[in-house]
Amino acid sequence: MAVEEETLAVPAHQHEDHPGHKKLVIIAWGGELDRVWPQMILATTGAAMGMDTTIFFTFWGLMALVKDNKRITGDNWMQKMMAMMDRPGIDHLKLGQMNFVGAGPAMMKKLAKDHSVASPGELLQLAVDLGVKLVPCQMTMDLLGLKREDMIDGISEPAGATTMLMEGQDAITLFI
Amino acid sequence: MAVEEETLAVPAHQHEDHPGHKKLVIIAWGGELDRVWPQMILATTGAAMGMDTTIFFTFWGLMALVKDNKRITGDNWMQKMMAMMDRPGIDHLKLGQMNFVGAGPAMMKKLAKDHSVASPGELLQLAVDLGVKLVPCQMTMDLLGLKREDMIDGISEPAGATTMLMEGQDAITLFI
């Protein structure tokens, strides 16, 4: 499981040259709205502050990077399972086991709009624009039978736990 | 979303003077008993060890800082939602999706008492006494229409993700 991987790590001297310029590595594990929001808000804030920021999308979190129009129609049982899933893509997230102030995702999004908080989809695009590295977990992709072309544009090459831990050296690391 | 904020960051030299004296930053995201307990136990333990400790309360976690007698009666839809919510405040927490050894919160609290583990409310007071910085998330407050006077005493000024990430430099950071 710890295969040889291309490292994304920043050279050590870069950190020393900019002692106040830390890295931020977010392991985006959760796939519901109440986790995707903090994943995206922290990542875009970090990037806007000049932090070298990476989001590693794994498990449920990977769904945010799957193309919206991806409807799997294959014939093995795993793909059938996928076809029964709710639509992937960051614009179709559920809210999590508790409802935020009793509100569903639609209300939550309206609330956010009224208060000028960007939607997850907008934050994902902002993350791309700000140079956040969006790295899909290779193992999760393999488990789900997802290929590079099933994923949205603007993301990095798939990688694994080794890359993530290399990247996490001298970084603020958060499992969300 | 990354607004100009007052920073809570400790001057860099302070860390260098006390190389073994690290900072601890807990992002208190969850609002159920099984998450509030580790938030509070880790924060009070860190402070007792002399660590410069901050809890940043966001999303569900913010509820721990809302006054117990806060019953919103306003007339916009969002406030109506709030009024339907379970009572906020740290003494009225649910236990989370799994029941710990099948026990509800009341049993869990009895169990904790029998074994001399402090309750979340006691731990919150202890955190204040030990000088833990309790920082409510400004964005979550805005979303919920909460004002400074709706929050319990002894907490810091509301702040946002920028402040949290500044504070997280050279700290142990945990998203709980």
Place this chain on the structure above:
Amino acid sequence: MAVEEETLAVPAHQHEDHPGHKKLVIIAWGGELDRVWPQMILATTGAAMGMDTTIFFTFWGLMALVKDNKRITGDNWMQKMMAMMDRPGIDHLKLGQMNFVGAGPAMMKKLAKDHSVASPGELLQLAVDLGVKLVPCQMTMDLLGLKREDMIDGISEPAGATTMLMEGQDAITLFI
């Protein structure tokens, strides 16, 4: 709650001698399959990379270290609660609130096997073999009335939050 404990901390110079050789500390809080997997995959990957790796098992996470044949039959109410619990042990985990691609744990395990991803039980054994320190949380053990002999072999002495925070100095720390 912050009792005097034996520290597991690595001497400071060890980190300086191997500046690229970081520590990894995982707080294994969750007990369901979708959290145990990342706990185990990250820990074994870290250890395989030469990182000094510790998993601190607390709350729901502790169940992974409880012997499979441990059926509590005592007569206080707490033990009766335990007796009603699902079987502890890492081979009997549930999948969490969402089903991964609609699949239950058995399907998930088959899927993992088909793709050569080790099971949690195999990963736990691998962690032992790789020298990962597996530390059960003393407070959780006390709450559940568990003794050292109720836990699987190959694990470290129980410890508490103080030890965990000492160990987390200069480490990548993840709350999973």
